[in-house]
Amino acid sequence: xxxxxxxxxxxxxxxxxxxxxxxxxxxxxxxxxxxxxxxxxxxxxxxxxxxxxxxxxxxxxxxxxxxxxxxxxxxxxxxxxxxxxxxxxxxxxxxxxxxxxxxxxxxxxxxxxxxxxxxxxxxxxxxxxxxxxxxxxxxxxxxxxxxxxxxxxxxxxx
Amino acid sequence: xxxxxxxxxxxxxxxxxxxxxxxxxxxxxxxxxxxxxxxxxxxxxxxxxxxxxxxxxxxxxxxxxxxxxxxxxxxxxxxxxxxxxxxxxxxxxxxxxxxxxxxxxxxxxxxxxxxxxxxxxxxxxxxxxxxxxxxxxxxxxxxxxxxxxxxxxxxxxxxxxxxxxxxxxxxxxxxxxxxxxxxxxxxxxxxxxxxxxxxxxxxxxxxxxxxxxxxxxxxxxxxxxxxxxxxxxxxxxxxxxxxxxxxxxxxxxxxxxxxxxxxxxxxxxxxxxxxxxxxxxxxxxxxxxxxxxxxxxxxxxxxxxxxxxxxxxxxxxxxxxxxxxxxxxxxxxxxxxxxxxxxxxxxxxxxxxxxxxxxxxxxxxxxxxxxxxxxxxxxxxxxxxxxxxxxxxxxxxxxxxxxxxxxxxxxxxxxxxxxxxxxxxxxxxxxxxxxxxxxxxxxxxxxxxxxxxxxxxxxxxxxxxxxxxxxxxxxxxxxxxxxxxxxxxxxxxxxxxxxxxxxxxxxxxxxxxxxxxxxxxxxxxxxxxxxxxxxxxxxxxxxxxxxxxxxxxxxxxxxxxxxxxxxxxxxxxxxxxxxxxxxxxxxxxxxxxxxxxxxxxxxxxxxxxxxxxxxxxxxxxxxxxxxxxxxxxxxxxxxxxxxxxxxxxxxxxxxxxxxxxxxxxxxxxxxxxxxxxxxxxxxxxxxxxxxxxxxxxxxxxxxxxxxxxxxxxxxxxxxxxxxxxxxxxxxxxxxxxxxxxxxxxxxx
Numbered sequence: 037x038x039x040x041x042x043x044x045x046x047x048x049x050x051x052x053x054x055x056x057x058x059x060x061x062x063x064x065x066x067x068x069x070x071x072x073x074x075x076x077x078x079x080x081x082x083x084x085x086x087x088x089x090x091x092x093x094x095x096x097x098x099x100x101x102x103x104x105x106x107x108x109x110x111x112x113x114x115x116x117x118x119x120x121x122x123x124x125x126x127x128x129x130x131x132x133x134x135x136x137x138x139x140x141x142x143x144x145x146x147x148x149x150x151x152x153x154x155x156x157x158x159x160x161x162x163x164x165x166x167x168x169x170x171x172x173x174x175x176x177x178x179x180x181x182x183x184x185x186x187x188x189x190x191x192x193x194x
Numbered sequence: 195x196x197x198x199x200x201x202x203x204x205x206x207x208x209x210x211x212x213x214x215x216x217x218x219x220x221x222x223x224x225x226x227x228x229x230x231x232x233x234x235x236x237x238x239x240x241x242x243x244x245x246x247x248x249x250x251x252x253x254x255x256x257x258x259x260x261x262x263x264x265x266x267x268x269x270x271x272x273x274x275x276x277x278x279x280x281x282x283x284x285x286x287x288x289x290x291x292x293x294x295x296x297x298x299x300x301x302x303x304x305x306x307x308x309x310x311x312x313x314x315x316x317x318x319x320x321x322x323x324x325x326x327x328x329x330x331x332x333x334x335x336x337x338x339x340x341x342x343x344x345x346x347x348x349x350x351x352x353x354x355x356x357x358x359x360x361x362x363x364x365x366x367x368x369x370x371x372x373x374x375x376x377x378x379x380x381x382x383x384x385x386x387x388x389x390x391x392x393x394x395x396x397x398x399x400x401x402x403x404x405x406x407x408x409x410x411x412x413x414x415x416x417x418x419x420x421x422x423x424x425x426x427x428x429x430x431x432x433x434x435x436x437x438x439x440x441x442x443x444x445x446x447x448x449x450x451x452x453x454x455x456x457x458x459x460x461x462x463x464x465x466x467x468x469x470x471x472x473x474x475x476x477x478x479x480x481x482x483x484x485x486x487x488x489x490x491x492x493x494x495x496x497x498x499x500x501x502x503x504x505x506x507x508x509x510x511x512x513x514x515x516x517x518x519x520x521x522x523x524x525x526x527x528x529x530x531x532x533x534x535x536x537x538x539x540x541x542x543x544x545x546x547x548x549x550x551x552x553x554x555x556x557x558x559x560x561x562x563x564x565x566x567x568x569x570x571x572x573x574x575x576x577x578x579x580x581x582x583x584x585x586x587x588x589x590x591x592x593x594x595x596x597x598x599x600x601x602x603x604x605x606x607x608x609x610x611x612x613x614x615x616x617x618x619x620x621x622x623x624x625x626x627x628x629x630x631x632x633x634x635x636x637x638x639x640x641x642x643x644x645x646x647x648x649x650x651x652x653x654x655x656x657x658x659x660x661x662x663x664x665x666x667x668x669x670x671x672x673x674x675x676x677x678x679x680x681x682x683x684x685x686x687x688x689x690x691x692x693x694x695x696x697x698x699x700x701x702x703x704x705x706x707x708x709x710x711x712x713x714x715x716x717x718x719x720x721x722x723x724x725x726x727x728x729x730x731x732x733x734x735x736x737x738x739x740x741x742x743x744x745x746x747x748x749x750x751x752x753x754x755x756x757x758x759x760x761x762x763x764x765x766x767x768x769x770x771x772x773x774x775x776x777x778x779x780x781x782x783x784x785x786x787x788x789x790x791x792x793x794x795x796x797x798x799x800x801x802x803x804x805x806x807x808x809x810x811x812x813x814x815x816x817x818x819x820x821x822x823x824x825x826x827x828x829x830x831x832x833x834x835x836x837x838x839x840x841x842x843x844x845x846x847x848x849x850x851x852x853x854x855x856x857x858x859x860x861x862x863x864x865x866x867x868x869x870x871x872x873x874x875x876x877x878x879x880x881x882x883x884x885x886x887x888x889x890x891x892x893x894x895x896x897x898x899x900x901x902x903x904x905x906x907x908x909x910x911x912x913x914x915x916x917x918x919x920x921x922x923x924x925x926x927x928x929x930x931x932x933x934x935x936x937x938x939x940x941x942x
Contacts, residue, residue, distance in 0.1 A: 041879040054447050054467055055573020060543055062466040076539050081870040084539055112407030121406055128405040132397060132836060135271030136589035137404030144405060158362060166878040167827040170870060172539050173589045174844030176881045191376035 040105055042047055044068055045114030049145035053101065060070050061085045061096040062106055063069040064111060070139045072112040076170075083169035087111050093149035112141035115148060124148045128179070135173030147183045234294055238736050241372070242302050248328075248372045249282065249302040250323035251673050257351045257365035258290045264304030264563060265316030266584045267400070270900055271837025272312045274398045278391040278833050279317050282384050283324035284331075284840040285926040286364065288391055296559070296584025298566045301311020306561030306800075308592070308716060309686070309897020310800070313833055316915075317896070326382035327373060342395055385863040386892035393892060395836035400586075402931040412558050412585035413543040417613040420545070420838040422465040424472035425616060425670065426458040427626055429678035430482025431712070442476035451475065452609040457674035459606045461614055462596065469619070483862050484900040486711050492530050495634045498707035501658045507692035510699030514640035514648035521643035525739055527732055530925040531633040531724030532857040536717055540588030541618035542627070544600030548608040552579040557600035557812075564665050565597055567679055572601065572671045574607055591848070592685070593666055593715035595627040601670045601770040629668050629858055630717030631657045631710050633724035635691065637732040645740035647751070649699040652729070654691045656721070657714060658706035659683045666715045686797075687721025690905065693729050694795045695751035711860065719901035722796065723849060723908065730792035730909030734775065735922060744791050744913060745774035746780045756828045757795055757802045761779050761824035763887045765791060776914070776920040786811045788918025792909035795903035801829040805846070805906040807882070816934030818915060820850060820882040827886070827891040827903055830894040849907035851876035 038056040042049045044064065059078075064070045064087065071097055076084030080095040085095045089112040105142040110135040116122035121129060124147050134140040143166065150157070157165070162183045171179070237260070241248045252260045267273035273293060281288040294300050296307070304316045328348060336343045339362060342479075347356045354361030368677035384392070428435070435456040443449045449462040449471035454580060456479075460471040481759040486494050493797050514522055545556040559565055562582035570580040587596050599616050607614040634655040640648040653736055660681025671678045692702035717723075737747035745765045752758050779786050793808040808822040823846055832838045855874045859867045868875040912923045921936045 054464060055470060058466045062464075062469075065414075066465050074540060075617065077542075077870060079620060079871075080871055081620075082539060101451075103873075105373055114363050116610060118402035121402065123909055125831060129397070129402050132233070132401055132840065134401050134404045135268070135537075136586070137400070137409055137841060138411070138538075138588035140404050141267045141407045144902070163878040163881070168877075169538060170877070172537050172591070172848065172875065174847030175840070176841070176876075176878055177884055178841050178879070180878070 038102070040102055041140060042068070042105065042109060043107070044070065044109045051101070052194070057100050059097055060087070060099045060101045060109070063101040064096060070111050070113050070161065074138055074141060076142070082139070083146060084139050085144040086145045086169070088145055088149050091149060091152055093146045101194060112145055115144065122148065123190045124151065124183070124186040127182040127189065130185060131178045131182040133175055133178035133182040135175050139169060139171045143171070143179055147186065151183070151187055151190060154189060155187060159184060209266065210385040210452040215237055222754070226665045234297070234300060235293075237300050238321060240300065244302045244319065245376050247323045247375045247377055249690040250320050250377070251327060251329070252370065253364050253368040255365045255369040255828070257363050258292065259284065259286050261291060261293040261320060261929060262301040262315060263293060263295045263320060264301045265307045265312050266560070268307060269561065270312065270698050270841060271398050271834055272317070274396050274837060275313050275833040276317050276320050278394070278396060279321040280324040282323050282389060282391045282577070284328050286351045288396065289405055290351065294872050296562045297581070298562050298583070299581045299819070302624065303563035308560055310901040311540050311794070312900065313896045314898055317833065319377070319684050321383065322379060322381060323377050323701045324374055325383050326378040329378070329381050330373055330375055331367055335362050338362050338367065346470045388794060389892070392831070393890065395834055398837065406818050409586060411540070411543075412545060412556050412587050415545045415556050415559060415585060415615065415616060417545065417547060420613040421461040421463060421610060422468040422615045422620070423459050423461040423603060423616040424468045426460070426472055426475065426477065426624060427668065428456065428479050428482060430479065431485055433479040433482030436478040436480050438564065439476035443474050446474070450610065452589075452606050454605060454609065456672035457605060457670050461600065461606055461610055473628055480885050485860050485862050485864070488860050491533070491632055491711065492634050492806040494808055495632060495655045495707060498655065498709065499709050500705045502706050503692040504688060504704045504706060506652075506688055506702040506704060507700050512651055512699055513640050514642070514649060514699065522640050522648060523739060524638065525642045526636070526638045527730035527735060527769040527922070527924060528733060529635045529637070532926055533632050533726060534630045534717060534856050535624055535627055535714060535858055535873065536591045536594035536854055537856070537873070538588040538590055538594045538623060538844055541620055541623040542595035542599035542614065542618040543587065544596065544603040545613065545615045546600065546603035546607040547613040548573060548604055551575070551603060554581045555600050555604055556585050557597040558585060558590065560590060560593060560596070561665065568665050569601065569604060572676045572678055573604060590632070592717040592720065593628055595623050598669045599625065601668045605674060619726040624867050624868040624873055625865040626669060628713040628720055630666070630686065630716030630720070631719065633728070635725065637728070639732070641736060641740060645742060647697040647736060650693060650701070652691045652702035653671035654688070654704045654725070655712035656687055656705055657682060657684060658702055658708060664685060666713070672875050682710065682714055683716070685716030685720025689797050690722045690725045690794065693733060694757065694798065695733070695748065695795065696753050697751060699771055702881065710879055712858070712865070718848065719904045722794070722901065722905040723852065726792065726794050726905040727853070727908035729913065730906060731912045731922070731924065733789070734909070734913040734916065738775050738916070741774045744775055745770055746772060748791070748793055754802070755794060757793065759889065760802045760804040760826040760828050761791070761793055763889070764806045764824050767824035767885050767887055768806040768808065768822065768825065770806060775917040779915055779918065781896065784812065784814065786813065786839050786918040788914045788916070789916055790910045790913025790915070792906035794902060795906065796898060801827060801902035803827045803903045805910040807910045809913050809918055811918045811933065813919070816930035816932070816937065818854060818911070818933060819880070820911065823882050823884045825884070825886045825903060828891065829899050829902070830891045830897040832888060833896060834889055835890065838888055838899050839886055840889070841899045843884060845903035846875055846884055846907055849909065851924050853928060855909050855929065857927050883890050
C-alpha cells in the first residue's frame, strides 16, 4: 500500500494505492472522484486525459500519481463550473464547441495551459498547440474559434 | 397497465433507483442531460406503446413537461431539437421540458438511433404526440372555462380566452394524470409563420456540463459495491481458451478471474488493479489465426462466392457498352474503400447490475430497445426483467464497441453477483469494435460523340447482411457459447451505388458475398460514403473524358431543382472557375493546386448535399493538403440550424480523416492497427477552412442530417486531386506513399 498526498484544484487529498505506479488518471477519477478527466488511449496519443500540473499540460494516463506529489494539479473541474466557467470554458460554450464531448475536457485544459504561455496566439499557433488532441466528431473548427475567442477575453489577451 | 405493469415496476425499480445515486452522489453536482433526472423511476409502469401520447410525454402539476424519447442524443443536438419540436407544438417554454432517453423501461421503442432518422422520424413522433396533447388540452380548457375551443388561445403552458380574462394552466388541467389518448397523426402542426422555437439555433443543454467536466457519461457511473472489470480478448480472432493460470494475478489485491467457455474476464475493487490483472494474467489459447491475407483484401472480395445479386437500378439497356458502335468511347474503373473503425475517442464502457431475477445495464448503445431481448436471452432472464438505460458515451457513429462492453459487464456482473463496470482499453476498441466493411465497385460507361452518357454500369461487391437480424452479434456471448442472434449486418450499404443523374441507360447491381474478414456493423452513412466516393469519382472521369467542366456536367444531368440549387450554391461559394479537369499545371511545380466537387441525393430521396473543395498536392512527398471546403446542404426543415451546421462540419472533417488516413490492417491473427499511431486520424493542423450554406425549408418536412454530408467528401477530395495532378485516386486512403506512387506512375 502506497500513501500519497496530492493537491488537486486547491484541495489536499490523501489517497492509498495498491500499485505505486498507478497513473494519475485513475487516481483522479476513482479516488478523488473527479471524472471529468477521461481515459482515451493510455498511450499519451489522444489528449483526452490532459490535466495541468504546476500550470503545464500533461497526460495523466502515463503520469504516475506519485510524480506529481507536492505540485498543484488542476483538472477540468478546477477551471470552472457550468455556473462559473473560466474564460476558455465560456468560449467553448459560446461556440458550442463540443459534440459528444469526450475529448473536450482535454481540449479545454490544453488550451488553458497554452494560453497561459501564449496569451496572444495566431490561429496557426493554436492549431499546433492542439495538434496532439484528437477529436472524432469533428468539432475542430469550433474549438479553434473558441480558443481564439478565449484569448481575446482573457486578461492580457489580444 | 394492471398487475403486469405493477410487477414490472417493482422489478425494475431497484435498478432505476441507482440512477438517483449516480445523479446526486457526485459532490452535489447534478449533471445536465437526459439520464440524470433523479425521480425518473416515478414513471415506471407508464405506457410505452408508440401510438399513445402518454408514452412520449407527461405534463406535471407544476406545468413542467417530461419527454420520453426512444431515440438518443449522441452529441448531435437531438436533446435540443426534440425539446424545440415539443415546445413548439405544446406551447410550453423550452426550459420547462426535461427529457429521458433510451431507457427501455421508460421510453417507447422508436427504433435505434441511426440512419439520420433522429429528427425526421423520432422527433416527428414526439411532435405529433405534442400536437395531439395540445388539442386535448384545448378541449379540457374549453370544458373548464365554459367557452368554445375557438374562443381560446394557447401560450406558455396556459390556455386563455382570446378576449381576455382568467385562463387555466396545463398543470391545473392535467396535473401528472395521463391523457389516455392515441397519437393523432392528423393533429394540426404549427404553421411555419407561427414558429417560436423551430428554426432557432437554441444552445444545446449538454454543452456547459461537457465543457466543465460535469456531464455524466456511462464511463463515470459508480454504483454501490461496484467492481471494475476487463474482458480479455483472444490473441487471435476465433481462438479458444485452453487454460488460465489464476495464480499469475494472486499478488493483485482482490483480483478475480471469470471464465465462461472462451469468454475471459477479470474483476477487481480498483480499476487500475483490473487493468494490471488483465495484463498479467497468464493464459493459453488455441486455434484462430485464420484471417485472410490483408494484402489480398480486394482480390478476395472480387473472387468471393456470391450469395445473391440485387439489382439496385435498371433502366434502358447497356448495349452501348458492348456494341462497339462508331463514335462511342468507353471507360472502366475500379474503386476500393478499406475496412475502417468507428474510432471513438473514448474506448467503450458499460455498467451492469445483474441479479438472480433481474438486470439493469447502463450503456451508450444506439439501440437499447433492440438489445433488450438479446441481453435477456444471454442472461437467461425474461425480457421484462431486463432494463437497458442509455447514458452518454464517446461518439459512436454507428455501432462501435458500446454494446460489447455492456455485455462484457453484464456477464461479469452475473458471474460475481455484484455490479460491474467494464471499460475497454484502446487496443480493444481499435481491435475489436465491429468494423465498417470494405467496398469494391467496378464501373463501365459509354459516351457517345455528343458527350452524352450512353450507358452506365455499376457492379459492387459487398458483404451480405443477414435478413431480419435484429442486432450485430456480440463478442462475449460468442466466446461464452451463449445464445444470441447469429449473422452479419452492416446497415443499408447498397444505397447510392447508382448515380443520381438522369442517364438513360443505367444498370447497378450489388453482388452480395457470403463473408467478410472481420465482424461488421453500420458505420456513419453506411455504404454511402464509399459508394458516393466511387460513383462521384467515376462521374468526374466521364466529365473529364467529355472535356466538360465538372459542375456543368452534373448540372446537365440533374433534374431535381433542390439538387441543382445545392450544386450551384457550393460552386459559387468556392468561387468555382468553369473549365474541364484536369487543369494544365506545370508538372515540375513544387505544389499543385486543384478543385473538385461531388454531389449526393442521400438514399435518392432525402437530403441533398454538394461538396466542393480546394487542395494542394506536393508531388515530392505525396502529401495532400485540403485548404478550403465549401458545402451546401438542403435537408428540408431545420429544427436547429446550428446543430445542423455542427453535424455538417463533423461529417466533413471525419470523412476527410477517413479518406486521407484511415485503414484497418490485420495479420493472420488479429487487427494490428490498434493505436492512434498506426491508425492515425485528422489533426488540428490539417483542418481546412470550411464554409457551409444551409438551405432552410420551413414548409418542407425535416430530412436527415447526421450522415448525408459525409457521403460526397471523399469524391470531392479525389476529384480535386485529379484536377491538380491529372492522377485519379481510386483507392482510399490517400496516404502520401500511395499518392507519390500514383504520381510516379504518371511520370513513368
